[in-house]
Amino acid sequence: MIPASFDYFRPSTIEEAVDVLAGAGEEAKVLAGGHSLLPLLRLRLAYPTALIDVGRVAGLRGVSDRGDHVHIGATTTHDEVVRSPIVREHCPLVALATATVADPAVRHRGTFGGSLAHADPAGDLPAVALALDMVLEVRSSAGERTIPAAGFFLDYLESALAPGEILTGVRVPKLGPGWGFHYEKFHRTAQAWATVGVAAAVRQTNGTVEEVRVGLTNMGPTPVRAAAVEEAARGVEAGQNGALRRAAEQAAEGTDPPADLHAQPDYRMHLARVLTHRALVSASAHRSPLT
Amino acid sequence: MARISVKVDGIAYEDDVEPRLLLVHYLRDRLGKTGTPIGCDTTNCGACTVLLDGRSVKSCSVLAVQADGCDVTTIEGVSSNGEWHPVQKAFHEEHALQCGYCTPGMILASIDLLKDDPDPSEDAVRQGLEGNLCRCTGYCNIVRAVRRAAQEMRVTTP
Structure with a gap:
């Protein structure tokens, strides 16, 4: 279908972008790659009066190493994230999860910041943002502020971005040595949304699990951390038969998964336990080849 | 406007x-x-x-x-000087289509895939074309065509 009419603005600087957004009214939307927004417009599920296209705003695109963290510009495409040597070296979980987003053509256009700002709990990157404690940088005509990932995802498709704010970049903390990572995703077809996804990071010393982080995709109206698993896995011997499985049994605790055509909540809870086990095993074995 | x-x-x-x-x-x-x-x-x-x-x-x-x-x-x-692109030729020769509706998209996605990976495995072709659906062929001939085109292109542009 053809989207409803809207006004279109293409600012070239971030200052111009926030000014245009501030003046464009409450029904304006920010457009980057458009791979979350345009499908909504085409299905006429959204009727913005204006689109502010930040796709060519200077300085919003690219990956840089900033010492204790990696900085990913909001309009960096998924394809650029996956190919980035900095991302692959310092935050492989981001590369692993991003490589599973949709398909190559979508990854050429869809952006890292767009996926987070869209705040879809079925998207792969919000759970990774939570698991890695990313920090989101936002800007409005009033100035800049940062929002920790833990406070960013408020509800289904609802983020902490205030009207007039644009996500400009994301800080991904470097976790240092000893960590292994994995993103385990279950979906019906190659490019479908995750029925359930699990982002796992495991730090070990001599086979003992010291620290675990688990983010769950599509297990509620927002991405969630599997805190009970993180607690239960601490101190276990990763190689001991059944140890990680017992920790993963806690994966559905406190979750509120949706029911849809493809899965009921109890089935998603089952998947969360099974996939979390797989993710923990792979992450603790450092079996996360970046192909 | x-x-x-x-x-x-x-x-x-x-x-x-x-x-x-x-x-x-x-x-x-x-x-x-x-x-x-x-x-x-x-x-x-x-x-x-x-x-x-x-x-x-x-x-x-x-x-x-x-x-x-x-x-x-x-x-x-994608053709040049009246000559089909090697991927077009391979789709023709391997009969990598039935109704043909998905073919233009398949061919362009394949050209992009071969730019990154001039010698893709069967699995790499299937992964690379995961965003392109064919409802007729079952994909076997499509995968064969892409690998054949890859071989042709390696021979003609070493």
Whole structure:
């Protein structure tokens, strides 16, 4: 279908972008790659009066190493994230999860910041943002502020971005040595949304699990951390038969998964336990080849 | 209305377009490039795949205004001097189609895939074409064609 009419603005600087957004009214939307927004417009599920296209705003695109963290510009495409040597070296979980987003053509256009700002709990990157404690940088005509990932995802498709704010970049903390990572995703077809996804990071010393982080995709109206698993896995011997499985049994605790055509909540809870086990095993074995 | 300049299959165009006009509609309805079909209209099937500045994109999910200043290649622009592209030839020779509706998108996605990986395994071809759906063939001949084209291209451009 053809989207409803809207006004279109293409600012070239971030200052111009926030000014245009501030003046464009409450029904304006920010457009980057458009791979979350345009499908909504085409299905006429959204009727913005204006689109502010930040796709060519200077300085919003690219990956840089900033010492204790990696900085990913909001309009960096998924394809650029996956190919980035900095991302692959310092935050492989981001590369692993991003490589599973949709398909190559979508990854050429869809952006890292767009996926987070869209705040879809079925998207792969919000759970990774939570698991890695990313920090989101936002800007409005009033100035800049940062929002920790833990406070960013408020509800289904609802983020902490205030009207007039644009996500400009994301800080991904470097976790240092000893960590292994994995993103385990279950979906019906190659490019479908995750029925359930699990982002796992495991730090070990001599086979003992010291620290675990688990983010769950599509297990509620927002991405969630599997805190009970993180607690239960601490101190276990990763190689001991059944140890990680017992920790993963806690994966559905406190979750509120949706029911849809493809899965009921109890089935998603089952998947969360099974996939979390797989993710923990792979992450603790450092079996996360970046192909 | 917004003014755009795009180069499509080697020819430069300047046009006034409504901001809501999708690239695929611009190509088909304004330029008459009906070689690019519309399949699902939901970013799933990949039938409308074109190359935008050399990378595969689904033209139903790009606004024409977003393509301003870009270089677009459709299936109508991949042959040169009356010679089919090696991927087109291989699709013909391996009979990598039945109804043919997905073929333009398959061929453009394959050209993009071969740029990254000149010798893809069967698995790499299936992964690389995961955004393109064929409802007739079961994909076997498509995978064979892409690997055959890869071989041809390695021989002709060492």
